[in-house]
Amino acid sequence: MKTQQELMSVSRAAELINAGKYLSIAGDEAALRQLPQGHWIGGTIPYFMAAEGGTVSREQVFVSEVSGFAVPPQLRFYDSATLPQICRNAPDNGYSILIIPAFSATHASFAQNAPNFEEMYMKPLIGWIAGIHLDDLGKTTPKVVLGSTGEFSESDAVVMDVPLPPEKFAQIDIVNLFHPGTGAGIRFQNNGFSAGDCLIGGQVGNLADYLLDKQIDTRLPLVADYSGAMINVSIKSIDREARRVEFYAPVFPGPEYRFAAPVTDYVTAFQAALPRSGLDISFSCNCILNFLNSQLEGKRTGEVTGPMTFGEIGYQLLNQTLVYLTVTE
């Protein structure tokens, strides 16, 4: 049986909640506030990849049903002090869905410290960063919801821990269309959401100067090779005066980064890179930057649907990446 993942009306989502289903829900804050209490977690975002194609909607919500669990999933909030325990607290066999409000201290802390959380990479952790409609920037804040109490939070993360029976196992994978380009290798001395001075091609340089001198398209992320996984760090802005570059995820001192090679046709490239057809994807999300930069509104990206988010979580924070979860026997 295929996992139910679809964009739907608030009333239909409410029916599923009232039927006792365990759900992960994405939607605009006003839509989420209309939902009844129940076994669900949620986050704010009005951008979606629906079965019909890229969609912006403040009225509908995207619902992913959680099923096939061994015992009922656990739902709870984590603040930035308790979040490092998330993997330790996760079920021995199962997975966790994590939603964090963008721009919160929890978001910053997770981005910088997740790789060193106890039991990180030992238990599947997937999720996304809640956001807002871009027209609402400065007017409202991203939030997450603990459906069991109906409580909204702009500071804490919300988690659903899903224990699986012994014969099943969860696996997280990513689709990233970006690969390192042919430019200089870049290394950073410290981790952080911004950088100025760094090593460029082995020489001391400044990243802001480099971007401007080379006229690099800032829609292209920095890409690092993590033992075969291409991990992006997207460019948020360049501060010419301060000679610093702001990122949507932190850079780290270990890996060597390069600016990505251009992707000429995102939709075609994406469809070619998608997992095989018929795969039962239990949960997935993609990046709002892919939605915007590749003008995906109204365009389909194969069978993979989900919210288009302010950051993706595939164990750690990712940018401009599709993340998906499968459960296999």
Add this chain to the structure above:
Amino acid sequence: MKLEELLHHTLAIHAPWHIARVRNDLGKNQIDIWVSREAQRSGWFFTARSTPEQGRESVWRHINIGNARCIVHAVIPGEADSADLQWLGETDQPFTRAFARQIAGMFMQGVSFASVCALLDLPVADLWKFKHRLDNGKSGLSGPGSASDSISARIPAPNDPIWEELLSGNLQLDIRILSLKLLLTKLREQFAIISDGEVRTLKAHELQRYFTRHEKMLGHELAQLAQN
């Protein structure tokens, strides 16, 4: 949480079992507890009425309470009642099941015999007795721990040099699993700057533990390890 509940929780003693009596004057840094089946709660700390078990009282070393040894006194109940009790030990064994698992876990993580004794304040003779029975198949470690952490014939032992080869980058694998790609990248970065031999060994054990937990989905990677 009340103090009484905290102690029961810490020592994995759950209803209908309860701590009927506690003494701290029978040995240096030692707390002795008597566990029995609870008949009726009175609401007073450690004063619930107990139903005496029939039979000879046994004594086992249980998981430490802070820096103090914890000694459990109890009569072994019927087999059907005792299968999952972690505060209970086997007949003629020095340790409760929970303590036995803790010790075995330390061995599996590569902690030396002498270090286990020192860290847990454990007499060498007791540990020898326990290990001898384990090695001869007379005792097991079955319990509620993670089955996925059990030892597999397909996965090299934690002290196999192949793990340090992987961590140093001398051995490269074609990896299909995202979590292994991310974990190996992190461990390689750490391994490159660690000079202490014991810490490097711990990193090798961490990687081996990942393979043990995820054996089901690592067929492609394990096939490559088998060729080395």
